[in-house]
Amino acid sequence: xxxxxxxxxxxxxxxxxxxxxxxxxxxxxxxxxxxxxxxxxxxxxxxxxxxxxxxxxxxxxxxxxxxxxxxxxxxxxxxxxxxxxxxxxxxxxxxxxxxxxxxxxxxxxxxxxxxxxxxxxxxxxxxxxxxxxxxxxxxxxxxxxxxxxxxxxxxxxxxxxxxxxxxxxxxxxxxxxxxxxxxxxxxxxxxxxxxxxxxxxxxxxxxxxxxxxxxxxxxxxxxxxxxxxxxxxxxxxxxxxxxxxxxxxxxxxxxxxxxxxxxxxxxxxxxxxxxxxxxxxxxxxxxxxxxxxxxxxxxxxxxxxxxxxxxxxxxxxxxxxxxxxxxxxxxxxxxxxxxxxxxxxxxxxxxxxxxxxxxxxxxxxxxxxxxxxxxxxxxx
Amino acid sequence: xxxxxxxxxxxxxxxxxxxxxxxxxxxxxxxxxxxxxxxxxxxxxxxxxxxxxxxxxxxxxxxxxxxxxxxxxxxxxxxxxxxxxxxxxxxxxxxxxxxxxxxxxxxxxxxxxxxxxxxxxxxxxxxxxxxxxxxxxxxxxxxxxxxxxxxxxxxxxxxxxxxxxxxxxxxxxxxxxxxxxxxxxxxxxxxxxxxxxxxxxxxxxxxxxxxxxxxxxxxxxxxxxxxxxxxxxxxxxxxxxxxxxxxxxxxxxxxxxxxxxxxxxxxxxxxxxxxxxxxxxxxxxxxxxxxxxxxxxxxxxxxxxxxxxxxxxxxxxxxxxxxxxxxxxxxxxxxxxxxxxxxxxxxxxxxxxxxxxxxxxxxxxxxxxxxxxxxxxxxxxxxxxxxxxxxxxxxxxxxxxxxxx
Numbered sequence: 001x002x003x004x005x006x007x008x009x010x011x012x013x014x015x016x017x018x019x020x021x022x023x024x025x026x027x028x029x030x031x032x033x034x035x036x037x038x039x040x041x042x043x044x045x046x047x048x049x050x051x052x053x054x055x056x057x058x059x060x061x062x063x064x065x066x067x068x069x070x071x072x073x074x075x076x077x078x079x080x081x082x083x084x085x086x087x088x089x090x091x092x093x094x095x096x097x098x099x100x101x102x103x104x105x106x107x108x109x110x111x112x113x114x115x116x117x118x119x120x121x122x123x124x125x126x127x128x129x130x131x132x133x134x135x136x137x138x139x140x141x142x143x144x145x146x147x148x149x150x151x152x153x154x155x156x157x158x159x160x161x162x163x164x165x166x167x168x169x170x171x172x173x174x175x176x177x178x179x180x181x182x183x184x185x186x187x188x189x190x191x192x193x194x195x196x197x198x199x200x201x202x203x204x205x206x207x208x209x210x211x212x213x214x215x216x217x218x219x220x221x222x223x224x225x226x227x228x229x230x231x232x233x234x235x236x237x238x239x240x241x242x243x244x245x246x247x248x249x250x251x252x253x254x255x256x257x258x259x260x261x262x263x264x265x266x267x268x269x270x271x272x273x274x275x276x277x278x279x280x281x282x283x284x285x286x287x288x289x290x291x292x293x294x295x296x297x298x299x300x301x302x303x304x305x306x307x308x309x310x311x312x313x314x315x316x317x318x319x320x321x322x323x324x325x326x327x328x329x330x331x332x333x334x335x336x337x338x339x340x341x342x343x344x345x346x347x348x349x350x351x352x353x354x355x356x357x358x359x360x361x362x363x364x365x366x367x368x369x370x371x372x373x374x375x376x377x378x379x380x
Numbered sequence: 381x382x383x384x385x386x387x388x389x390x391x392x393x394x395x396x397x398x399x400x401x402x403x404x405x406x407x408x409x410x411x412x413x414x415x416x417x418x419x420x421x422x423x424x425x426x427x428x429x430x431x432x433x434x435x436x437x438x439x440x441x442x443x444x445x446x447x448x449x450x451x452x453x454x455x456x457x458x459x460x461x462x463x464x465x466x467x468x469x470x471x472x473x474x475x476x477x478x479x480x481x482x483x484x485x486x487x488x489x490x491x492x493x494x495x496x497x498x499x500x501x502x503x504x505x506x507x508x509x510x511x512x513x514x515x516x517x518x519x520x521x522x523x524x525x526x527x528x529x530x531x532x533x534x535x536x537x538x539x540x541x542x543x544x545x546x547x548x549x550x551x552x553x554x555x556x557x558x559x560x561x562x563x564x565x566x567x568x569x570x571x572x573x574x575x576x577x578x579x580x581x582x583x584x585x586x587x588x589x590x591x592x593x594x595x596x597x598x599x600x601x602x603x604x605x606x607x608x609x610x611x612x613x614x615x616x617x618x619x620x621x622x623x624x625x626x627x628x629x630x631x632x633x634x635x636x637x638x639x640x641x642x643x644x645x646x647x648x649x650x651x652x653x654x655x656x657x658x659x660x661x662x663x664x665x666x667x668x669x670x671x672x673x674x675x676x677x678x679x680x681x682x683x684x685x686x687x688x689x690x691x692x693x694x695x696x697x698x699x700x701x702x703x704x705x706x707x708x709x710x711x712x713x714x715x716x717x718x719x720x721x722x723x724x725x726x727x728x729x730x731x732x733x734x735x736x737x738x739x740x741x742x743x744x745x746x747x748x749x750x751x752x753x754x755x756x757x758x759x760x761x762x763x764x765x766x767x768x769x770x771x772x773x774x775x776x777x778x779x780x781x782x783x784x785x
Binding site: 001003005008009010011012014017020021024025066067068069070072073095096097100101103104194196201202203204218219220221222223230231232233234235236237301304305308313314315316 | 404487490615627
């Protein structure tokens with residue numbers, strides 16, 4: 001099976017597993033759990049430092065959560081809980097874990113405006129400025145889109161949000177570990193991250209928060225994370241996140257180069273062998289590993305099942321939404337027709353993928369394209 | 381240097397080796413089971429989803445409910461938050477009064493305090509000296525605008541077991557929702573949600589030899605309980621709790637709950653014997669008080685106050701025993717346990733209390749060693765204690781006028 005769905009989730013790096021095991025097993029000796037009390041605290045803080053380093057943040061700004069969804073919820077609900085109901089603005093291409101909290105806030109008296117994207121899926125600083133002029137107090141724009149891979153210039157966006165006295169949240173779940181991230185330099189107020197997108201374990205993430213931001217906790221009780229997030233810490237998961245972050249920091253350049261090369265191989269291969277393939281957001285700055293494409297006329301769901309039969313695992317976009325047959329809201333926001341959007345499939349490369357994997361995919365897509373052409377030719 | 385004897389199972393339990401093994405099989409690269417359970421388009425996702433559903437069944441089986449009624453969360457703290465805030469927000473138009481007890485875990489109490497800032501009124505019932513909630517007092521507290529009662533099944537500090545069956549009858553008869561924090565009871569006390577009129581129940585994995593960072597919330601379907609989700613997103617868990625499901629964590633919790641169901645009866649017997657051994661071993665010490673009802677109590681817990689001994693000194697003296705004074709979450713503060721205060725213990729006794737909690741890997745040797753240590757250290761500390769001298773001389777300390785320096 002060739003796994004090309006790394007944006008959905010990634011396999012755990014062996015080195016991460018190794019680091020997690022002692023914390024997972026407790027050595028089967030119950031007394032070691034307690035004796036490790038101080039060691040546990042040290043491991044927790046070490047992981048915090050590692051994650052902060054990759055994010056370009058200060059450790060004191062990092063709050064561990066149960067994942068990216070919780071981080072997004074904590075950011076949006078946390079900020080709005082401490083402000084009188086007003087206006088907020090989110091981009092048209094956000095992940096459900098930003099869109100849905102916003103919808104919930106809209107039911108609680110906040111007005112939600114949508115920041116449009118270009119036809120390449122980018123959120124421009126100008127578009128954000130327009131939202132600010134309309135009175136937005138809180139802005140949420142993702143650093144990179146999970147479907148198209150399109151990357152936004154968060155620094156440029158922060159540069160217009162801050163002077164307006166508004167708060168900027170960015171969902172960096174898909175960016176961490178793929179591109180250099182510098183929370184401090186970029187100037188966002190809040191940033192969400194998730195471990196399982198960078199070969200870390202599921203069930204753990206983090207929210208980076210600028211000290212100046214007043215945040216109501218999402219989870220009350222127990223006082224953990226300096227009162228910002230209640231609940232016994234998932235130490236094994238957090239340690240895993242820390243190691244995954246450290247590895248990503250060390251290997252970032254190498255991973256980026258390797259992914260970019262594979263992505264280019266795919267796109268160039270398609271351009272030659274499957275010229276009818278459409279790449280969404282191809283003109284924009286994108287994550288090195290993501291290609292959101294379509295074979296016009298072939299339903300994405302059908303293509304996916306065919307490819308799965310041939311041992312290639314892709315997805316039609318967000319994993320969460322993969323039970324539904326709605327066309328991608330990201331593509332619709334880019335002006336793509338519903339018909340074409342329904343043909344979209346997402347390739348997201350990652351650790352373990354090779355040139356052979358890419359070539360196999362190209363061959364499979366070429367075959368599917370040929371079948372499509374043949375069917376079209378005989379149809380009448 | 382030998383490791384301390386672990387008698388703090390109520391704070392957290394080590395992961396059972398069988399649980400750890402099962403979890404690892406979902407983490408390794410070559411297992412092919414690392415997929416996102418929500419990925420519908422390939423076998424990596426299907427395998428993960430299947431494992432999640434098996435685990436859901438295992439949890440449901442322990443408490444005799446429908447698997448569809450189990451919602452995965454990141455732990456009991458989140459479950460408590462979801463239950464209480466979820467009900468409060470959904471039923472706000474019906475009423476804004478909540479009843480709970482003073483001895484609940486902070487996850488419940490802090491959540492209630494938070495809601496009070498948003499116009500909700502909360503009645504905090506005081507338990508009796510035995511730690512039990514008086515049902516007549518509960519009934520008297522119910523108002524026409526009461527929408528939720530939240531009472532924990534087993535208290536984490538003193539181990540007493542509340543009569544949730546009776547409370548459920550009362551709340552159901554009045555159309556009020558009933559939430560139970562079962563973090564300390566699942567796997568220790570039989571729970572039958574088919575019979576109990578409980579609407580919401582919080583579970584924790586790491587109190588039951590499972591991993592930290594995973595829990596569940598039981599949400600009744602018949603009659604249907606509605607909740608305002610607290611984590612919005614991809615619509616996971618029937619829209620009640622969004623977020624990628626951590627397969628390995630869930631598998632771990634399922635396995636832990638399966639083992640609990642199969643071994644509970646036998647394990648409880650063994651633990652009861654060990655607890656009795658511990659109690660017998662310290663009962664001959666003067667001025668020793670057990671906190672909480674001895675009958676309606678889980679066998680795993682023994683919370684004892686040693687009069688005329690200062691609590692922190694006691695903890696330090698018993699360095700070779702891993703125990704707690706006060707609940708783990710609040711042990712950073714030097715406040716006397718609010719639970720012991722609530723059952724009427726004066727501050728001095730509250731301060732000098734220790735919670736011993738026994739578990740799956742505790743041995744007779746551990747108990748005997750603990751008893752020996754306790755005897756040694758208590759004698760020593762009392763030798764040094766002027767209050768103890770005064771007591772021995774027959775002075776009634778409550779009549780003493782203490783002067784400040």
